[in-house]
Amino acid sequence: MSKSKETSKSADDEKKIDDEQSPAQEKVIEDDKSESSDSEEDNDNEIISDLEQKVSDLKDQLMRTLADGENLRKRTLKDVEHSKKYSHISFVKDLVSSVDNLQRALEAVPEDTSSLPEPIKNLIIGLEIIEKEIISTLEKHNVKQIDPLGEKFDYNFHQAMFEVPTNDNEPGTVVQVSQKGYILHDRLVRPAMVGISKKIDENNNHEKNSEEN
DSSP, X not given: OHHHHHHHHHHHHHHHHHHHHHHHHHHHHHHHHHHXXXXXXXXXXXXXXXXXXXXXXXXXXXXXXXXXXXXXXXXXXXXXXXXXXXTTHHHHHHHHHHHHHHHHHHHTSOSOOTTXXXXXXXXXXXXXXXXXXXXXXXXXXXXXXXXXXXXXXXTTTEXXXXXXXXXXXXXXXXXEEEEOEEXXXXXXXXXXXXXXXXXXXXXXXXXXXXXXX
16 A cells, blocks of 8 residues: 555656646747747748849849840831932942033033034933933932032032132132032032132232233
8 A cells, every 4th residue: 555655656746747847848849949930931031032133133134135125126227227318329429420421511512502403402402301300300319419619618518629719709619610519318429529719819919910010
């Protein structure tokens, strides 16, 4: 009977010890769970941050790609427009040389044609009509003549071939056109070959007159 009581008492003591240890163990487990939860939350935040950075990088790449595509589209349209406007400039250069020859032939015709045979008169009239039609067709296709007689010299469209001493015009005025120029749209096909006025040097003129006297 005494032995049974001792056994019962021992069991009660062990149970009491277990009961005393149980809250402490539960606290350790809860702390472990809390640490594990914090670690998982940190990992989740890190993953979200990485994903947000990747999304930002992809968005930036997309915007750059769209900008490059738009720039390429604009350059392509500009190249196409440029090709349409100036692709035939070589043809125009060759054509205006033929126009020059036609105009020189007409300039060689005497002012008084009354003494010429009738067929020659009709030929001259026909050539003049052809010249006007050619010039009109060129202008229709944005090719314009540069005939700057009496205008101020402009190095962008004129090429000075010689100077003409005179006081009848302002210095630098085009007083003679040796060859007309042409422009296609806003591009120079060929400059006009011109002679420009130069003021007569009074000292040289006086010396020349003295020598003659």
